[in-house]
Amino acid sequence: MQLETKSDERARRYNRTHRYLSLAGFLLSLAWLAALLFLGWSAGLRDVAWHVSARYSLALAVYLLLVFAGPKLLDLPLSFYAGYVIEHRYGLSNQTVAGWAKDRAKSVVLGGALSLAAAELVYALIRRQPEWWWLLAWAAFLLCVVLLANLAPVLLFPLFYKFQPLADEELKQRLLRLSERAGARVRGVFEWKLSEKSRKANAALAGWGNTRRIILSDTLLAQCTPDEIEAVLAHELAHQVHHHIGKSLMLQAIASLAGFWLADRALRTFGSHPRLGFRGMADFANLPLLLLLAAVLSLLLLPAVNAISRHFERQADDYALRAIPDVGPFVSSMEKLAAQNLAERRPNRVIEFIFHSHPSMEKRIRRAAAHGETT
Numbered sequence: 499m500q501l502e503t504k505s506d507e508r509a510r511r512y513n514r515t516h517r518y519l520s521l522a523g524f525l526l527s528l529a530w531l532a533a534l535l536f537l538g539w540s541a542g543l544r545d546v547a548w549h550v551s552a553r554y555s556l557a558l559a560v561y562l563l564l565v566f567a568g569p570k571l572l573d574l575p576l577s578f579y580a581g582y583v584i585e586h587r588y589g590l591s592n593q594t595v596a597g598w599a600k601d602r603a604k605s606v607v608l609g610g611a612l613s614l615a616a617a618e619l620v621y622a623l624i625r626r627q628p629e630w631w632w633l634l635a636w637a638a639f640l641l642c643v644v645l646l647a648n649l650a651p652v653l654l655f656p657l658f659y660k661f662q663p664l665a666d667e668e669l670k671q672r673l674l675r676l677s678e679r680a681g682a683r684v685r686g687v688f689e690w691k692l693s694e695k696s697r698k699a700n701a702a703l704a705g706w707g708n709t710r711r712i713i714l715s716d717t718l719l720a721q722c723t724p725d726e727i728e729a730v731l732a733h734e735l736a737h738q739v740h741h742h743i744g745k746s747l748m749l750q751a752i753a754s755l756a757g758f759w760l761a762d763r764a765l766r767t768f769g770s771h772p773r774l775g776f777r778g779m780a781d782f783a784n785l786p787l788l789l790l791l792a793a794v795l796s797l798l799l800l801p802a803v804n805a806i807s808r809h810f811e812r813q814a815d816d817y818a819l820r821a822i823p824d825v826g827p828f829v830s831s832m833e834k835l836a837a838q839n840l841a842e843r844r845p846n847r848v849i850e851f852i853f854h855s856h857p858s859m860e861k862r863i864r865r866a867a868a869h870g871e872t873t
């Protein structure tokens with residue numbers, strides 16, 4: 499039996515705290531949606547909104563403000579504790595309170611604007627195309643997801659972080675050789691200035707189509723040797739070789755089609771329910787019903803989504819191990835990333851199954867070692 503080290507225990511506590519906090523946030527939002535629905539608050543706030551404006555789209559905007567401004571404010575202490583206090587307590591963040599607040603404000607405004615646009619579109623479709631709104635809304639949703647996947651690295655990420663093309667010539671040459679062997683073209687490798695805010699390290703394949711790129715945090719570049727960075731690059735390149743972003747979009751398309759169809763069923767069944775105070779499908783007071791459905795569905799799908807993600811990660815690891823000459827740097831890069839990010843090396847099996855998008859470090863390292871023995 500292996501003894502648990504002090505750093506293992508620290509990582510376990512850190513991750514457990516974050517899990518509890520996100521669980522608390524999730525339960526609070528479920529409780530709020532349920533209260534809106536079953537205590538008649540949603541219908542009451544709808545009446546207030548109609549009082550403010552007799553125009554449908556404006557009344558809907560007022561309703562959204564009434565329903566979500568309060569919870570967003572109440573959520574502030576929880577998100578400050580999770581995003582600032584805990585991160586500082588574990589020495590993982592460099593952010594000032596002002597910096598944190600600025601980022602938070604940006605994401606609330608961005609999220610608010612996107613949610614408003616989505617709600618306006620969905621209810622406009624329900625009013626004009628009550629038979630087929632769900633199919634049209636799904637098509638619009640899909641278009642937005644693809645557009646966001648494409649635009650995120652050039653439009654959204656720069657709102658929060660600075661990026662610059664990777665300067666290191668030697669690394670660029672190594673990547674070029676890797677991608678030539680893979681037969682996959684890399685559109686760019688960018689250094690992600692994460693160190694201004696965080697001590698964590700990260701790497702990712704981001705974007706879709708013409709914005710597809712590999713991003714590497716400066717914190718990772720500072721910690722790892724060129725051989726280790728090559729191993730990380732090979733892993734990210736593998737996501738591209740296996741078209742993992744396109745495949746994820748496809749899966750999202752299928753799941754969301756089912757989701758929109760179910761939303762239509764729910765609106766037809768409960769949309770005019772007198773005890774809930776609804777006045778038909780196009781009554782936006784039924785929005786909490788749709789949100790509750792979405793929350794429950796995404797919770798139910800979470801283990802499947804993560805199982806698919808872990809499968810993709812294993813594929814990417816296997817590819818990386820074949821692409822690099824030696825497993826040593828792969829293993830040591832894993833060790834360094836785990837230490838830098840306070841990752842749990844051996845999470846509880848049930849927790850891993852439900853919540854983890856990547857296989858545990860221990861499993862990834864064991865798989866690499868097995869690969870090393872067979873070659």
Ligand SMILES: [Zn+2]
Nearest residue numbers: 733737811814
């Ligand atoms: Zn990956």
